[in-house]
Amino acid sequence: MSVQDRYISLVAACTLLGASLSLPAEQTSEEAIAEYHAMFGDENPAELWQLRGEELWKTPRGSRQVSLEACDLGKGPGVIAGAYAELPRWFEDTGKVQDLESRLVTCMTNLQGLPESEVLAVKFGDGEQKSELEAITAYVAAASRGSRITIPLDHAAEKAAYALGESVFFYRAGPHDFACATCHSESGKRIRLQTLPQLTTSEGAQAAYTRWPAYRVSQGELRTMEWRLQDCLRQQRLPQLTYGSDVAIGLTMYLARNANGGEMAAPSIKR
Amino acid sequence: MNSSFRVTALLLCMGPLVSVLAEPVPDLTATLKAAFTDKRQATLDRLDQDETQKLCTQLRDQVPTSELSQKITRMNLATVKPPADGKYLGDWKAGEVVASTGTGLQSSDDPAKPNGGNCYACHELAPTEMAYGTLGPSLKHYGKLRGQDPAVLAYAWSMVYNSNSYAPCSNMPRFGHRGILTEQQMKDVMAYLFDAASPVNQ
Amino acid sequence: MPDPMRIRAVMMGDVVDVKILMSHVMETGQRKNADGDLVPAHYITEVTATCKGKTVMKAGWGPSVSKNPYFSFRFKGGAKGDKLSITWKDTAGGTRTDEVTIN
Numbered sequence: 337m338s339v340q341d342r343y344i345s346l347v348a349a350c351t352l353l354g355a356s357l358s359l360p361a362e363q364t365s366e367e368a369i370a371e372y373h374a375m376f377g378d379e380n381p382a383e384l385w386q387l388r389g390e391e392l393w394k395t396p397r398g399s400r401q402v403s404l405e406a407c408d409l410g411k412g413p414g415v416i417a418g419a420y421a422e423l424p425r426w427f428e429d430t431g432k433v434q435d436l437e438s439r440l441v442t443c444m445t446n447l448q449g450l451p452e453s454e455v456l457a458v459k460f461g462d463g464e465q466k467s468e469l470e471a472i473t474a475y476v477a478a479a480s481r482g483s484r485i486t487i488p489l490d491h492a493a494e495k496a497a498y499a500l501g502e503s504v505f506f507y508r509a510g511p512h513d514f515a516c517a518t519c520h521s522e523s524g525k526r527i528r529l530q531t532l533p534q535l536t537t538s539e540g541a542q543a544a545y546t547r548w549p550a551y552r553v554s555q556g557e558l559r560t561m562e563w564r565l566q567d568c569l570r571q572q573r574l575p576q577l578t579y580g581s582d583v584a585i586g587l588t589m590y591l592a593r594n595a596n597g598g599e600m601a602a603p604s605i606k607r
Numbered sequence: 608m609n610s611s612f613r614v615t616a617l618l619l620c621m622g623p624l625v626s627v628l629a630e631p632v633p634d635l636t637a638t639l640k641a642a643f644t645d646k647r648q649a650t651l652d653r654l655d656q657d658e659t660q661k662l663c664t665q666l667r668d669q670v671p672t673s674e675l676s677q678k679i680t681r682m683n684l685a686t687v688k689p690p691a692d693g694k695y696l697g698d699w700k701a702g703e704v705v706a707s708t709g710t711g712l713q714s715s716d717d718p719a720k721p722n723g724g725n726c727y728a729c730h731e732l733a734p735t736e737m738a739y740g741t742l743g744p745s746l747k748h749y750g751k752l753r754g755q756d757p758a759v760l761a762y763a764w765s766m767v768y769n770s771n772s773y774a775p776c777s778n779m780p781r782f783g784h785r786g787i788l789t790e791q792q793m794k795d796v797m798a799y800l801f802d803a804a805s806p807v808n809q
Numbered sequence: 810m811p812d813p814m815r816i817r818a819v820m821m822g823d824v825v826d827v828k829i830l831m832s833h834v835m836e837t838g839q840r841k842n843a844d845g846d847l848v849p850a851h852y853i854t855e856v857t858a859t860c861k862g863k864t865v866m867k868a869g870w871g872p873s874v875s876k877n878p879y880f881s882f883r884f885k886g887g888a889k890g891d892k893l894s895i896t897w898k899d900t901a902g903g904t905r906t907d908e909v910t911i912n
Contacts, residue, residue, distance in 0.1 A: 512780040556876030576646035583642035
């Protein structure tokens with residue numbers, strides 16, 4: 337053993353999830369996650385997605401061999417600082433209200449000339465299968481860290497998207513009669529030990545919305561709002577929500593507008 | 608004042624605090640169906656609403672009048688079928704499994720496995736289980752506090768079978784009416800609530 | 810080609826504080842996929858840190874380390890401007906090396 341070896345202190349946070357998140361009775365899941373997070377310091381594996389996303393953003397690709405640096409996310413071509421905090425929004429060129437993910441699909445197909453089937457092939461990563469959309473979303477969202485959510489809801493189509501999202505939020509269906517509102521319209525409630533944000537209030541929506549995308553420790557994956565919505569609806573026993581659909585964007589608009597004024601803190605790290 | 612006006616007035620005060628008041632979306636079911644696809648057992652017909660779901664969606668779960676409340680409870684009480692053999696209580700140990708199991712009917716679940724009741728997601732039951740949710744009331748010492756009078760058993764059965772028989776627009780699934788749990792599973796859950804030996808009553 | 814590591818190496822007094830994020834599936838060989846089939850083991854077995862031609866840290870890892878591991882250690886003997894190189898090797902013969910400058 338060399339002299340240097342003796343000075344090595346290992347702060348390995350690479351324990352099994354089960355071991356690090358086993359809950360003493362009085363500890364809430366938030367406290368357990370905060371403790372787990374503290375072991376990481378400021379580190380978040382989401383950075384691995386941000387790095388990959390940055391490379392994808394800057395690399396010329398597709399039939400036109402251009403990068404995404406001319407992609408307009410609403411604040412002008414190539415402007416990513418603060419862009420995520422102002423989405424979803426109305427886009428003149430597509431004549432649609434778009435969230436970040438659907439806007440990226442537009443840029444990758446129209447601007448870069450990548451086939452849509454290729455762009456949408458892996459919407460959500462799973463181990464070896466990596467999602468470009470998740471990585472780029474992480475990179476772009478990180479550039480809004482510290483920005484205030486600003487959803488003015490000026491355009492009629494933005495208002496309509498909000499109205500659709502709000503209606504879907506309260507829509508009860510499926511064998512269990514669940515709506516989003518079943519779990520997310522009261523304050524201070526939990527499912528098992530998991531605290532539920534009251535998404536109908538500014539405070540609750542801000543707490544939730546400002547922290548997506550997030551690295552999900554239990555899955556070892558970075559997840560975006562599109563994933564979050566699909567997975568909530570899966571738990572509601574409903575069929576598969578289509579990625580980038582008007583309902584997905586409507587729900588995102590409902591949450592984003594309710595979170596108006598909140599300070600973006602994503603990608604975050606979650607259970 | 609007619610009742611529809613009162614409904615509207617109540618919705619205005621109970622609506623989301625930050626809401627930009629939304630226009631109702633016409634033909635929401637069709638809009639939803641266009642934005643979803645079948646995934647294994649979770650098929651598009653699950654987006655169709657029955658009368659109770661329609662009413663509770665319109666009311667955003669806030670039932671404003673006794674008329675409407677009675678309409679919903681009457682309609683749902685009529686669906687409740689008592690156990691075929693007249694016995695409400697099954698095996699509390701099997702009931703504990705039903706109460707603790709959260710899977711069933713999701714697109715990701717194995718349809719060959721029995722559905723769970725997932726009671727612990729929302730209710731406190733056995734005092735020894737710390738990981739319980741709070742969306743529903745605590746059911747700790749349920750049988751110990753109430754005894755086993757036939758009326759008490761019939762009421763609890765009715766709540767498990769179809770929560771809307773007494774609680775209009777409840778957050779609780781209608782386990783028997785919607786075919787989530789079998790009669791035997793519901794009897795077992797009843798035993799978990801009422802049996803003197805069940806951890807719920809310790 | 811495995812994804813790059815995220816490495817930070819900062820002087821804290823006379824000690825170099827190193828923080829590394831690695832992108833790796835870390836399959837234990839005991840997990841089953843949706844079809845019920847075992848997913849073959851694929852995890853990092855060895856991590857080495859080299860500074861000025863010397864191995865300053867060597868770690869033997871197993872299947873109990875989480876997916877996308879975060880790893881942190883400190884060593885003496887490094888200085889601002891030195892290069893620090895990190896290498897991992899896995900069970901599938903995969904390897905990745907990344908280098909940073911200590912600051």
